[in-house]
Amino acid sequence: MKLKSIKLLIIALSLCTASLSAQVTVQQLFQKPGVIGDSLSQGFYGVTVEKKTQDWAYPVLVSKQAGSSVSYNTLKGPYANLEDILKLNCGPICLASGIIGGNESTVALPTHAGITGADYTNALYTSGKCEDIRATKQAKQWYWETWYWYTYRWVTVPDCVDSDKFHQYGLRDSGTQIQVMEKVKPTFLFGTVAANHVLCTALATNLACLDQARFTKDIRESMRRLAAMGSLKGGVLFTVPNVTAIGYLEKYTDPQNRPGFSGRKAFYRSSVSSADQVLDDTEITTITNFLTVLNNEVKAQATAMGFAVADAKLLFDDIKENGRPIKSPSGYSPGSAKANWPLPNQPGLFGLDGVHPNMYGHAVMANELIKAINAKYGVAIPQVSEYNAWYYDELNRNPVDLKNFLTNNIIGQAISWIIGIFA
Amino acid sequence: MNKKFLVTCGIAFALIALAFLFFPAKDKKKTAQTNNSTDVNDTSTRTSSGFSNFSDAPNPGNEDSSLEAEAEKLWPHLAKQDTSAKKKEKVREEWNAFATKYPKNFYIPTELRPPMTEAEAAEKRREIDIVSKIDSKLAVFEVNARKSEPGSAVPKAPAKADITPEEQRIYIGFKTKELESRIQLIEYSIESSGINGDQLTIARKDISAWKKELTDLQEVERKIPNS
Numbered sequence A: 001m002k003l004k005s006i007k008l009l010i011i012a013l014s015l016c017t018a019s020l021s022a023q024v025t026v027q028q029l030f031q032k033p034g035v036i037g038d039s040l041s042q043g044f045y046g047v048t049v050e051k052k053t054q055d056w057a058y059p060v061l062v063s064k065q066a067g068s069s070v071s072y073n074t075l076k077g078p079y080a081n082l083e084d085i086l087k088l089n090c091g092p093i094c095l096a097s098g099i100i101g102g103n104e105s106t107v108a109l110p111t112h113a114g115i116t117g118a119d120y121t122n123a124l125y126t127s128g129k130c131e132d133i134r135a136t137k138q139a140k141q142w143y144w145e146t147w148y149w150y151t152y153r154w155v156t157v158p159d160c161v162d163s164d165k166f167h168q169y170g171l172r173d174s175g176t177q178i179q180v181m182e183k184v185k186p187t188f189l190f191g192t193v194a195a196n197h198v199l200c201t202a203l204a205t206n207l208a209c210l211d212q213a214r215f216t217k218d219i220r221e222s223m224r225r226l227a228a229m230g231s232l233k234g235g236v237l238f239t240v241p242n243v244t245a246i247g248y249l250e251k252y253t254d255p256q257n258r259p260g261f262s263g264r265k266a267f268y269r270s271s272v273s274s275a276d277q278v279l280d281d282t283e284i285t286t287i288t289n290f291l292t293v294l295n296n297e298v299k300a301q302a303t304a305m306g307f308a309v310a311d312a313k314l315l316f317d318d319i320k321e322n323g324r325p326i327k328s329p330s331g332y333s334p335g336s337a338k339a340n341w342p343l344p345n346q347p348g349l350f351g352l353d354g355v356h357p358n359m360y361g362h363a364v365m366a367n368e369l370i371k372a373i374n375a376k377y378g379v380a381i382p383q384v385s386e387y388n389a390w391y392y393d394e395l396n397r398n399p400v401d402l403k404n405f406l407t408n409n410i411i412g413q414a415i416s417w418i419i420g421i422f423a
Numbered sequence B: 001m002n003k004k005f006l007v008t009c010g011i012a013f014a015l016i017a018l019a020f021l022f023f024p025a026k027d028k029k030k031t032a033q034t035n036n037s038t039d040v041n042d043t044s045t046r047t048s049s050g051f052s053n054f055s056d057a058p059n060p061g062n063e064d065s066s067l068e069a070e071a072e073k074l075w076p077h078l079a080k081q082d083t084s085a086k087k088k089e090k091v092r093e094e095w096n097a098f099a100t101k102y103p104k105n106f107y108i109p110t111e112l113r114p115p116m117t118e119a120e121a122a123e124k125r126r127e128i129d130i131v132s133k134i135d136s137k138l139a140v141f142e143v144n145a146r147k148s149e150p151g152s153a154v155p156k157a158p159a160k161a162d163i164t165p166e167e168q169r170i171y172i173g174f175k176t177k178e179l180e181s182r183i184q185l186i187e188y189s190i191e192s193s194g195i196n197g198d199q200l201t202i203a204r205k206d207i208s209a210w211k212k213e214l215t216d217l218q219e220v221e222r223k224i225p226n227s
Helices: A002-021 A051-055 A058-065 A082-086 A092-100 A120-125 A165-171 A177-184 A199-204 A212-228 A281-305 A312-322 A359-377 A386-391 A409-422 B002-022 B024-046 B065-074 B085-101 B118-147 B165-191 B197-223
Strands: A033-035 A103-105 A136-146 A149-158 A188-190 A234-238 A249-252 A263-266 A308-310 A324-326 A335-337
Touching: A033 A058, A033 A177, A058 A188, A058 A359, A058 B065, A082 A409, A092 B085, A092 B165, A092 B197, A120 A177, A120 A212, A177 A212, A199 A281, A199 A409, A199 B118, A212 A281, A234 A281, A234 A359, A263 A281, A281 A308, A308 A359, A312 A359, A324 A386, A359 A386, A386 B065, A409 B118, A409 B165, B085 B165, B118 B165, B165 B197
Parallel strands: A033 A188, A188 A234, A234 A308
Antiparallel strands: A136 A149, A249 A263, A324 A335
């Protein structure tokens, strides 16, 4: 008993010491959190963004756990919540409303500007109005050159092509993600928009979208502008998991052993008729090498900015290998969650697209970020109860095995939407 | 500030030490009681959880009341969520009403359609394979186009097609059916006053764009050779 008391005293003393050495408090850090990001931060969930899923996204959870909050334009689409459709929770009008999309509610200036489908290039240059704010065209400008000579000259004017609906509804007229942050001037930044620089390879089983030079240039420019705001007291970045190991892809061995036909194929594909439909070993090596460069850059940027880093790649590898244990306060356990969508008697961290986390998955992600933030800044943000998140996760508790629905029309269309957004 | 903090830490430190010296037995007893009460509550939630997976999982709020507050704070949708049989029945009725008007609509849920034969199911899987194959090909083409410099040479169609006329017919057929059904679904929702406000403006603009897309698809379909 006395030994126990002594141990506790030592822990209490070390906590006090750690707090004393901390540079900032949680309140100072999270006085005004800001978010740039992609589908992960916006709460994209097979195959839509809506208020419910935005509310459970990791930056919202971490901010709430830190006693703060972020504000965002809430969406009601575009597209459809596949889980609700397959469970008959959404009728024709609900589906129509989702496909069209729109805003459920809006804010004057969001502090959470994460947008589905975005990468660092989009964070810099895609606004709620224009696909690329840098785009220009030549136009005639008419004027009086002399008092008697009306003529024209060629001038460069903005060439604004409408951005996609996620940007339109998510950012509205606030500018690009980085411009939003420059207006918000956050004290803490959730700053990862790296995944879509590489996820596209998995979804289109093709390497065409890999562009290391663009990634490096745009993450550096993003961080330069964010640092120049002068308001940041801290932030967090995370590495990108191995995208070739996500639930969207499954192992495929060509029965005829044709070169380039074996590797990893999309889960919904019943056959492989061309080498384009699989990622073979050589392609996987190229992606892995790109991912290493990308993650090293993320870590380097975090160090330069004085940010915490959560190693999501390591986390995902571990979950893939060992699962994520779930335990209630009394010790009840449904087992360990796998890196896939949940199945009967098998908890899972992902939604029905096999790419994005479900509500429980976001709680796990939030906890990993909280651990990294606590360790970096010597603060004590409480973790989310993962059991609580799992218990209330509708997909975990009433699972849908997508493989039993592969003959549904909506699945074909959902795949088209996913490829269109992320590939 | 640091002095104040040290004093607070010292007091907290002393209080924890006192608590552990004087109340260890009581704490132990409390833990045991919590576990017992959890078992009781666990049994009571077993039948009323409404969850099909791990229906015996104990309600977190019954084990630790702070978790109930956590759930309310972190997941506000839970309080409004309606997954009752009544709601499902209402949704089923809505789909039935829609299916009466548009019996061949692409979006009518499978549960409300006649069951597929094995051959039909295999055909559907093949259709999804072909559609996703061509969608991926087009996505890659778009990615490459994004990298091209303005005014640079536009890639020419290869002399030989990389898909068969049958595959293209299946692809165009899928896209046409989906677009027609999507337009029906949105027009039905507008007629039923289910789409209002800003969404109505977006819907009208979308329908007009989709109709143009449909015309393009029909034009391409006419160009597909027979073999």
